[in-house]
Amino acid sequence: MILPIQIPELRCYQNYAYPLAIIMHQPAFLPWFHGQFVQLYCRKQFNQPSWYGRPELRLNFYKYDGPSFFPQLQVISLNQTFLDQQGISLNRLLSKSIAEGFYVVAHVNEYYIPNRRAYQDYHRPHDFFIYGFDDTSQEFHTLGYNHHGLFETLPVPMKLVDEGITSYVRFGRPASIYLIKPNVIDAFPFQLSVLVSQLMDYLQGTNVSRNFAQLHPVLDAAYGIEVYPYIEAFLDCVMQNEMRVDHRNFRLLWEHKYALLLKVAYLSISVPESH
Template sequence: MKKILPITIPPVIGYLHHAYPLSILANEETYLPWFHSNYIQLYCPPNFQNPSRNRTMKFNFYRRPDQRVSFSPYLKVQLLNRDLIFKSPTDILLFIVACIDKGYYVQPTVDEYFLPDSAAYQKRPLVHETLIYGYDNQAFVGMGYNKRGDYASYYIMFSELEQAIVHADLTGHYDPDGLRLFKYDSQARYDFDIHLVREQITDFLHSRNTSHCFRMVANPADGVYGLATYPYLKSYIESFLYSLLSFDIRPAHILWEHKKCMVNRLKYMETQGYLKSEDGFSAQYEELARKTGMLRMMLLKFKITRSPDLIHRVLSNLDDIGEAEQSLLQDLVKKLKTVCDESR
């Protein structure tokens, strides 16, 4: 008894709400026109500096307000209420196996206290989602962050996953339904949208509130967008010197992934004839990605050494990255205007 659905490590893993769907989509290159037309804008809420409300900074790629149910045209998403599906522990195992047999990836909310490969295993309750994409004899195969902090596959016995689901207290949880299904849609189609790319890059450059574009779905979200997020990220990192907020590498990791996404997007645009490699945009962004990766590594080193000098170097480097990116984007937006005008 064995069935394993395709899975891979995607280009964005900083948060699981990106990593899980993209781990499914990135198995096929057909998703690239959609992916390169998205994952451009950055966002953070304005209140991260209040330790009583947020002990970390919610620095992230901008997410549409309907993205929980409409992540990508290539992904069918179903949100289910766990209590309506699972009437007994036996139902849990049979349901997940049946879903996998029909090509569905299963994302249950679990208590990682019961997951052997989790850092929280038998130490503390940690209600979080996981992704199940296969089974082999009496074990499920899942994907998530393990006790070493790596995003990787793991095996969990049927009985262990059953306990993890049964004991997950969803009271006050951000996903109270507790169960989500994903299925790749091979019939979907999305053409690369150069006009959307130009619009989002312009929003990023001028720090425009992209959520205004989705007012028909939800009221605009207050917050900081694009290049204007950099001073907020600096304030957050500087707070490590005074221990005002808990250390979290994810904001710096997301910034690094953003630069790598921009590199891949620009290279894709070169292969599609929108840009030329001699324009130099992808090469310049590769340098920004390299510097952002070094910044991330310095923060990880700071976590161990607590050397204030590392924070000061990170803050200085972040200024340099922001200034270089602003100059680069100004040139890129001018180039994209010409490209878009010619394509009309």
Template sequence: MTINPRTASQDLPSLPSIRIPLPAKPRVKIPLVDSPIRGYMMYSYHLAVTFASVPAWPWFFGNFVQLQCDSRQLELGDFLKYSSMPKGELHFTEGTSRFNPWLADAPGFDKQSFLGGYGSPSERVVERLEQGYCVETFVDEYYIPVLYNGGNLHFRHRLLVFDCQEEERRLHIAGFDKKSQYSRLICTFEEFDDAFASVQPQQFEKTRLFKPRQDVFPAPGFDPLRLIHLLRDYLGGKNTLLSPDLHGSGQQGDSFRYGVDCYSFLAEFIQRIAVRRQAGEVLGVDFRGFHVLWEHKKCMLDRLKWLQRQDYDLPDSLIAEYGRVQSLCEQARSRVVMCARGLLPPDRGHLVEVPRYLEQARAAEVPILRRVLEILEAASTSPAA
């Protein structure tokens, strides 16, 4: 605000203008924590927001058990956009925010309705941040230099904005950095505006506002009968309980495999990639499914330890045995990651060793989880249950 003393009296001498700074607008500080799952951002974003706001671990450990994959991807014809990499994806069934009880009714907007007449996307994001929301939206990563694809590849992907420095015109974002590490990063308003303007999300892909409800009733918690059902389905390679439609896009699951059958899917996927590469085809190696498999084992190991702390009679030896399952899946993941990044020559036998790790992990996991299932079933039918 400029004060001109001459407006008070024409007889006063001319004085320099004085600029009085306006007080900064108060803004809710939005918490964010590390997600237990980072293989796909459609899991990591909503979990990072949820765990920072509500006591969600009991709910988490009663879910995130079932895995699914699409056998059609074994034809190696479904490529990651703008790449020569056939997809080999593995997903947590009902892992996305639409199945999160604290965020299931999170407001969703298409591109135009989100802007709502504002001059720039960044201005709209800042307004939502001031209201206490994290904003999950879709951008072209090419225009955000700090992201993995920034400046290198036009790649449409979801992005989470969780904070801002309005005076410096910078947004705090979460994504994969130049080393492909899931990180908290910063971009400018201008970079975000260009990235937002350059993509057209699919019809079902909405910009969502994440602010976990504190008043969900009944309060989501651990459901032992649900866990028993999920473990039975996982071990049986079937799905009798969950909706496999991750995005709400209406996808059908006729070609899906579930549970332990995902081991054979990944083994066959990597075998087909190896054969095609040895025949001279230029194919990238998708390691994301192997990363999710490893994260599944990490979460399962944490689940078993948590169940033991809840007085379920899981012996230490059983939990230690499951640690070997996680280790074998980590070895498979590491081998695929190193081949994908050129740290190991993938066409000299390194890829074909991966199915052996997977089979060893499957053979070790099945009897352990069957024993866990027996313990849970016994506890659920005891008089004290």
């Protein structure tokens, strides 16, 4: 049983790459996509440890932190208590959910996941995407970054997926699993006014996190076009060997420009000249 996916061009971080893999192959969701992924943000104190424990610029889109931030997706969250009460194996629960049309995002310890950089080397908490299973080979079909840093589909033995999820508690965090299903009814049409508003926020360097202060903490970060002085300062630190190169920042910057080019192409075809 394999659910359809499309490997997205926007995939620097898995927290938005996984939801995009679910929706990008469905034409009904493309108008919404072309109105998104405009705003950038990064840490101002990039030479100080982040909550990950290391200095980093952490350039990213604002704000697509997981499937719950994608309105087309129905998301069911299963916590450790619920999992313990089900009376069936974890692998059986995952397979049954996929058979019912749900994609799976789970938190795992990648020490147990083959073809990941951490495999059998060090313990690393990470998100993990499953879109299919094979009962004959006892494998799950997964998508993510391999040990070479390539984003691709990978088969993983069910036994190791079970170990990876159950050992996640070693990080002092309860295991959690998200079951995700696209809702084609809620396709969300393209809105030019929303795109224009986002572009204005980008050009003005607006702290858009203030717009969501009742839902998320306001982030004292650089936004929009204001990220570029911090990127330059970060590169100066790299040149002085004060910080390590993080290729994700360059990948993210490319993805932002690529997304803007896609918007131009979409607008030229889909939006009347009178607009």
